[in-house]
Amino acid sequence: EPEVTQTPSHQVTQMGQEVILRCVPISNHLYFYWYRQILGQKVEFLVSFYNNEISEKSEIFDDQFSVERPDGSNFTLKIRSTKLEDSAMYFCASRKDRGQSEQYFGPGTRLTVT
Amino acid sequence: GEDVEQSLFLSVREGDSSVINCTYTDSSSTYLYWYKQEPGAGLQLLTYIFSNMDMKQDQRLTVLLNKKDKHLSLRIADTQTGDSAIYFCAEIGLLGLTGGGNKLTFGTGTQLKVEL
Numbered sequence: 156e157p158e159v160t161q162t163p164s165h166q167v168t169q170m171g172q173e174v175i176l177r178c179v180p181i182s183n184h185l186y187f188y189w190y191r192q193i194l195g196q197k198v199e200f201l202v203s204f205y206n207n208e209i210s211e212k213s214e215i216f217d218d219q220f221s222v223e224r225p226d227g228s229n230f231t232l233k234i235r236s237t238k239l240e241d242s243a244m245y246f247c248a249s250r251k252d253r254g255q256s257e258q259y260f261g262p263g264t265r266l267t268v269t
Numbered sequence: 270g271e272d273v274e275q276s277l278f279l280s281v282r283e284g285d286s287s288v289i290n291c292t293y294t295d296s297s298s299t300y301l302y303w304y305k306q307e308p309g310a311g312l313q314l315l316t317y318i319f320s321n322m323d324m325k326q327d328q329r330l331t332v333l334l335n336k337k338d339k340h341l342s343l344r345i346a347d348t349q350t351g352d353s354a355i356y357f358c359a360e361i362g363l364l365g366l367t368g369g370g371n372k373l374t375f376g377t378g379t380q381l382k383v384e385l
Contacts, residue, residue: 159311186371198312198357198375211372246311250371256300256319256361258373262311 157181159261161247167267168237176232176264178247186250187230188258189222191215191243198246204230237268271295273376275358280382287345289379291358294339301334302373303343304357312357315343345381353383 160179168174180187189201202212204222221233230249234241244265248258272294281287293301302317318325318332318341325332331344345352358376 161311188372190373190375197377198359198373200372200374203372213372248312256371257302257314257317258371259314260304260312 159247159249159259161245161261161264163264164262165265165267167269170239170268171236174234174237174266176234176245176247176266178230178232178261179228180230180247180249181251181259182228184249184251184259186210186252186258187222187224188248188250189232190246190248190260192246192263193240193243201232201245234266237266239268242266242268271298271360271362271374273358273360273374275356275376275379277377278380278382280384281348283348283350283383283385285348287343287348287352287381287383289343289345289356289358289381291341291343291376292339293341293358293360293374293376295360295362295374296339297362298339298360300361301332301341302359302361303330303332304359304375306355306357306378308354315356348381348383350383350385353381355380 162177187204192198202216203210219235223231244263246263247261250258275291303315304312316327329346333342355378357378359373
């Protein structure tokens, strides 16, 4: 069964450094998402992406964040200058098309900022 | 903004039924979902219900929706130790749908512990 994959599973970085989190959505899906879950807190929406542009973003998704679909398979989240409070589990999700409501999630990348 | 709330913990004996409850505030909620998260793993979509339905059954899972009270529940029949996980309720409101983003708003998650 097709699934969303994410790499790396765990990333440790120093404050101020740039990180890129990678996702490979399910191959025939058209809508892509990033969510994050700070330890012990709710899963929060960050951004949605369709047709090579951001369709919606949350207040969390400020200028330090960017997303890209550099080729036909990868979907990346870049954090330009990481802060301690960016430490969280980051989940990628994908959805097939407009007529389908289900979002399928990847296993997540745990980002630790020291 | 939208809010989704769940109780934090539920403990049941193996073989019993589990009922996990969720309340939400968005009266325009169109789709409501249940996701399962096992330790160290991602979010697995279990089932979902469209807002014009009252009930949906899928094998051991029964979803009940009371739209008037904005209350959603997930019943797991014959609960097994493998059902131990965190269960998240999530919703998409009309604004989320029409905005094109289809963003999910998640609850706090309910930790289900199944005891022998």
